[in-house]
Amino acid sequence: MNLHQLLLSSAIFPQHVRNLKENIEITGITSDSRCVRPGDLFIAISGYETDGHEYIEAALQAGAAAVAGETPQTELPVPYIRLEDSRKQMAALAVSFYGNPHTKHKMIGITGTNGKTTTAFMLKHILECAGHSCSLFGSVANYINGKWYTASNTTPDSLELQKLLYGSRDEFAVMEVSSHGISQHRVEGVEFDYALFTNLDQDHLDFHETMDEYFDVKSKLFKQMKKNGTAVINTDSSWGEKLYENTAAAGGKVLAFGENLQADLILSDWKTSDFPAAILNESDTRGHFMQLSTPGLHNVYNAGLAFLTALEIGIEPRVIQDALMNFPGVPGRNEVYKREGRPSVMLDYAHTAEALYHCLKTAKECGAERVYHVFGFRGGRDESKRADMIGISADLSDGYVLTSDDLNGMSDEDQIQLLQTLQNQYGNEKGSIVTDRPLAIRKMILQASPGDWVVVTGKGAEAYKQSFSLPFASDGETIRYLLDEDPLEYEKTE
């Protein structure tokens, strides 16, 4: 695409451009000097770890045909486009370069603290059962044209997102929209047919200063809907109610899901067990029975939101009901391992107090005699949620082990110190510390009896980022080994 044309269509006007030669062809855009190919436009971003402007020379060496960035540059041999905000304007450039690919798909964006991934997987499954093709972008992986791809972020950056949407031939695109994604303009320029809100719980207060600011950022998704777009909101919380009111006041179409009798789909008579069930009533008209293959009241909420969205899309209730009953689950979310004569083990990705509450309650509701819990805290992430997380575990479990999660730059010594401090301040006598994660899981499995459950949270299906004493790459591998092959000498491992 011609550079001049690209800038005009991105509303970046030529007077901001130094050294603009006509007819420069831009064959790609990247913000990473290590990925530059001859003919690319390199966009320098001042980041959290490093400053992309330092790599302009490297980008030129690799053949960049033009450069864009925020700082003054005088001696560049190629056109330099001075931007006010590289991340924001990169989104505009990406949308134009790939030709507004969101207009080719029915776009569904899902935001909220917990339940984005699960709701996204449920919706994808319902859509596919109804005969629609569907791309998915989220924490676990991206799925496009029938193939899975590794995802580097929950919400891909604007360049990657636009490229993926451009390459997708799927009718629908369901995506998780994280608050980091919104703040960093990753979804800027995308307009959604459906915007969903699951809930808001304390998280990411290392990044957002207050819960109000966190809410305001999430709310931005609901200002990015297509003209005839619909918001679908879980209103069973004050944050959900507030979002409903704000969205309705702004003139958008908005549907509510929850126990409130004013909701468009009213949740009632729910029962939780291995296979939760509920009645969903379309405000005084049709009622639907819903049964799930995935345990937990939280999944009733996720499924209800997906149900209401699918009804709004026009999918037959029977198809939605069957899809949810046969839903295969999400890797690393409430994934239950059962073996004859052994405790059940649930692997989960919970890393907020609310999510931990649901996980531990779910184990109880599935019949656990006693519940044992293994979890840790990520380095470099919201510290203010840690006390509540320990408090929930100390209250609801019959025993817990604090262990390591991703260090993200924290030293081993600092992690031990952190766990000791948190246990001393907020824990109780049920808790202990075993920093080696597989050994922590082993300790709880050995302590538990066949009717008990061991709940392992924090990593879900993610690979370990450090090595431990057992040679496994993830909690799933560790759990399968411990249940199926461990010699199980009943002795203390620590």
Ligand SMILES: CC(=O)N[C@H]1[C@@H](OP(=O)(O)OP(=O)(O)OC[C@H]2O[C@@H](n3ccc(=O)[nH]c3=O)[C@H](O)[C@@H]2O)O[C@H](CO)[C@@H](O)[C@@H]1O[C@H](C)C(=O)N[C@@H](C)C(=O)N[C@H](CCC(=O)O)C(=O)O
């Ligand atoms: C802290 C943070 O959010 N960082 C995000 C940010 O990175 P950054 O641009 O600041 O990266 P940087 O390393 O400082 O580099 C700055 C620039 O220099 C460039 N560079 C760097 C080195 C080099 O040799 N050459 C070069 O050009 C880089 O390509 C980049 O353009 O922008 C990147 C592109 O969008 C993101 O991948 C990256 O997410 C990191 C990996 C991350 O872990 N983010 C987390 C906090 C996050 O975003 N999480 C949410 C989910 C949260 C949840 O709900 O659980 C998510 O959506 O993933």
Ligand SMILES: Nc1ncnc2c1ncn2[C@@H]1O[C@H](COP(=O)(O)OP(=O)(O)OP(=O)(O)O)[C@@H](O)[C@H]1O
């Ligand atoms: N609606 C919900 N309410 C509270 N907790 C939930 C809900 N749905 C899921 N959870 C819990 O949160 C964990 C993460 O769920 P999920 O991956 O679906 O959420 P997410 O919003 O995508 O989270 P993340 O952004 O961290 O990936 C689950 O494993 C479960 O323990």
